[in-house]
Amino acid sequence: MAISRYFIAAMDCPTEEQLIRNRLKTVTGIEALQFDLIERILTVTHTDDAKSTAESALAELGMHAKPLTAENEGTLQVAPALPRAKLIRLVAAGVLAASAEGLAWALEGSGQAHADNALPVVVLAVGSLLLSGAETARKAWMALRTRTLNINFLMGLAIVGAVVIRQWPEAAMASVLFTVAEVIEGLSLERARKAVQGLMEAAPETVEVLSDCGSFHESKLALVRVGDRVRVRPGQSIPLDGTVTEGLSAVNQAAITGESLPMEKKPGDAIFAGTRNTTGTFIFEVTAARGDTTMDRIVAAVKEAQQERAPTQRFIDKFAQVYTPTVVMLALLYAVLPPLFLGAGWAEQLHRALVMLVIACPCALVISTPVTIVSGLTAAARLGLLVRGGAYLEEGRNLRTIAFDKTGTLTKGQPAVTDILPLTDRAPAELLHLAASLDAASEHPVAEAIVTHCAQTHDCQHLPVEAFEAVVGRGVAGTLGGRRHYVGNHRLTEENQVCGPHVEALLARLEGEGKTTVVLTDAQQALAVIGVADTVRSTAIEAVAQLKALGVAVVMLTGDSHAAAAEIARQAGITDVRAELLPEDKLSAVTALAQQGGGVGMVGDGINDGPALARAQVGFAMGRTGTGVALEIADVALLREDLRLIPAFIRLSRMVSQTLTQNITVALGLKLVFFILALLGKATLPMAVFADVGGSLLVTLNGLRVLRMGKLPPSSISGG
Template identity: 55%
Template sequence: MVLAALSILSAGLPTLKKGWIAIKNFTLNIYFLMSLAVIGALVIGKWPEAAMVVFLFAIAEAIEALSLERARNAIKSLTALAPETAEVMIDGGWKDQPVASVLLGSRIRVRTGSRVPLDASVESGRAALDQAPITGESLPVDKQVGDPLYAGSIVTDGVVEATVTAVAGESTLARIAAAIQDAQSQRAPTQRFVDQFARYYTPAVVVLALLVAALGPVLFAGTWGDWLYQALVLLVIACPCALVVSTPITVVSGLAAAAKHGILIKGGAYLESGRLLKVVALDKTGTLTQGKPVLTDNEPFGDLPIEMALQIAASLDEHSTHPVAKALVSGWKLQQPDAATLPVEDFGVLNGRGVKGNIDGQSWHLGNHRLVEELGVCSPALEARLSLLENAGKTVIVLCAASGPVAIFAVADTVRPESFAAVTALKALNVVPVMLTGDNPATAKSIAAQLGIQDARGNLMPEDKQTAVAELKRRFGSVGMVGDGVNDAPALAQADIGFAMGAAGTATALETADVAIMDDDPRKIADFISLSRRCASVLKQNIGLALGIKVVFLALALSGHATLWMAVFADMGASLLVVFNGLRLLRR
């Protein structure tokens, strides 16, 4: 009895204290049930059982708390990555300075093996960086002048000097931390249901235990003491510990698993509802394609060698700031890295059509289909060649001499190498992919054909995309929308779940999206849906385990075959089962 009393005093006081607080506040919770069971066992002289109830309950509570903390720490470890000091240029020399005191616009240096202390833009040097904690990318990313650096990423090779673009509290890492903390504070639908269920379940159990204690001796054989003991067994067995802990441990583990892979989910509600998506609408530019036009075709149309024609075209376009002109010049530099541009005289921009200029005394025009028609040099043969490229979704540029067209070039936004796998993965999950783009229908159909998307819609303004998402919801049900978080904002808001791509580089995307993909990999959309389905499966398993074990032992208790020892082990066992089952998501 002395050992039992010591056990109750050492392990049971916190539980009894919380039980007393529950009684004072008229709250019938887990601690009230356990306190009632312990006090009842002491009253009828079952000291060893009372000691075991409170001791094992304390152990189960500690394991549950540690497990939940482990899941939360898995997230904290992703966000507590930035070093405490930065190497800053001060008065012409490099000095270590606390990160919190580094000002916007300061020049910092990051060397091999070091973590980037603050978001910055590279000013000089080259380096390979491991950005996995921020974007989930598995391979190092090469950085050069003008490229962004994210706080917390690691320089695996090289040295760079960079200008700070965000102070410590406003870095991408800090925004991720804030978003995750907000997500953890939100209750998932299943968690709200379980909490609501426990509100009514616990008082019902207390009433049932009272009925068993009061009516058992009257309606059935046995003494008052025997039935009071069975009522106490019923209280312990019916304690909803496992049920209450089953949801938060699973949801937090799911959020942590997603964050590890560069998927930032803004709350348990979105983690749970992802499994319901029937359609995912994808913006084309920057999501399925690179978002940067590149030179794809250069064909001669006459006797001029294509290498010379490309050099002339690049010489003319080098003076233009148009994205198509930049793509042509970049393509020329890749094909002729040792060549130089030719001097251009009398250069002029032909708005909406192209450019013109003189090279070595010869007049040249470089521009689109409309310019060729205006010059009066279009022919059936040229029309056929241009139509072929235009129907493939490409922007066509024609180089014309005074005598007529001499070369045809085509520029297009190329498909991301991951996009085909992303669309295939969505189809494998029985989710319908739909393309929504502001580009012309020919380009939309061309890209869609390469990716195997049946429904591709072009010439859509932001409000048109919003209307399209609303129509998809009526047809299919739950819809996800993938965009850039800025001009796709109306469609993202209309969708059940809005996804923002490349969110590591934009504060807007982190704030507006329900799910932020930290890099530009569209395959992570399917990864998110798969994780949501696994999470839902684990939640169902946990709730089934918690309730199933309770039902079996409740039946044993009501039939008089259960003991307090069995009740405690059943309650503790169920709690540990659901905890460890929920933590499985962290290993994905």
């Protein structure tokens, strides 16, 4: 099988998608079709001999397909929805149609019979039809050829029918209003398209790359490879993902992580393509080449996700497939039966049936879901949530329980000093300074936590250490100021015979809180007990509180000890704690929670969270610190370490659901009202078109309203 990709400028809404599907499904050798309506790209999976046939079929539809290659991809531009020439033609057609209507009314008011057929009225109406109806006629013909009952076919039928019964002003006005509707729909979808494209700023065509001889030279972005070193100056966009190796700066990461303020970057820090350098010049080592960056994956995921039909969208698609033919048949019967059996006039009854046909068009109904889903996915990406499909975006509203892993999820995943308890009259800062000086040469995580804490709390210039010794499995020793000192565990303290009941009591208390303990001693006595533990993320407490406010229960599932889990749960505000769990135990816990009723979400970052993430209705992975396995399995990735994104996702999901309900109600409600008016003979063809235009516009604008949620702080998203 071969895969061909095409850029089709005319493919901008579900109507064209259905037209292409109906035509290409008759071509032998075509296995699959994928539509990217945002970028107007069609991907065809086919046998070698089917390619030319498929291209010919697209040409017959007026869908001029340009093959995408590595050279031209990204250079093909979508034409504006309303170019100047089309605007002029539309305005002229509108003036002529309005003049035809006005003149017909005036002649009718003066007593002239058949004013709609007066020569001046007909001339004005025909002029309007020629200016506005050519595109509609072409699309209607294509729909007829492919036996596709879409809005173009129904409108073409309605306009031709109006001409046949000599309702010239109505035919002209219907044609103009329908063209206006298409323009409005195109402008609205163009806004959605720009919102997705706006996720990534334009990357520079060339970058400064460090050569083997040690100087920088300009290189095309496509030629830069993983491991190359690139220089970025103030004000420039960062072209690729990487790690800072030299220099200091502040980077605006709003496009990736949603953080409103620039983040300070230093050697060792990660940076992302699509973000902007604001202050200093720095050099970074490329970790992801073009096409594989975090931003590339975000944009690709949003595009792929919008191709996957969400549950509501799948329902609407199936509903429309039954609804449209049914209504067309009813309109036909309505046009024929009353004149045959009830003595109604043929012209009047045909006019009413044509009005019913236009009212029946499911355009607003069909477009209501994809615009809303794509807007929701884009808003989520702006917030810092990478959602893998519309199905998960909809599923979020059903979550009633969120299960959190502890280490690396609720906590930072790095040990930090929590307690410095002196055993003498010496100040805690002085004792911390002694311990940090001894631990500076150690690579143990607890030692690193002590050194880091000393550096963060005061000017910690390490004291000179002589005769340093790493005591395997116990701690470190060294001579400070001529006296031997030790930083080690309980066992080392006992071996040095400086442990006593007062030390034991403090050790028992801290270890009961789930903390790791070390003791600072000299050769004669214990000087201090230091507690080290993983600390709760700053956003965890607020996230848990927000989830509870939304009516969502919170559970902790962890493999850590009961004592450590209980302490973190207490700080975070979680009362349901399940500790010392193996991966299969976490899976069983999520399964049991799901059986209690309501959807279950799982938030994790490690390989051991994989089974539970896969079992949950929605799995959330910590995007920046999570393992590759967790990110691969999860349905939603948090692109920044802010747990408030979890309740924000649920609020966004609920808002999307509310918007979908509103759109479906508006679309069907308008049709019902005008259907009744048509049955009573109170609705005209322009009124029917206007109702269809209004419905499509309302649901599109309402769906686009979801985009604004991506610009708000996570805690301020409504929809709970």
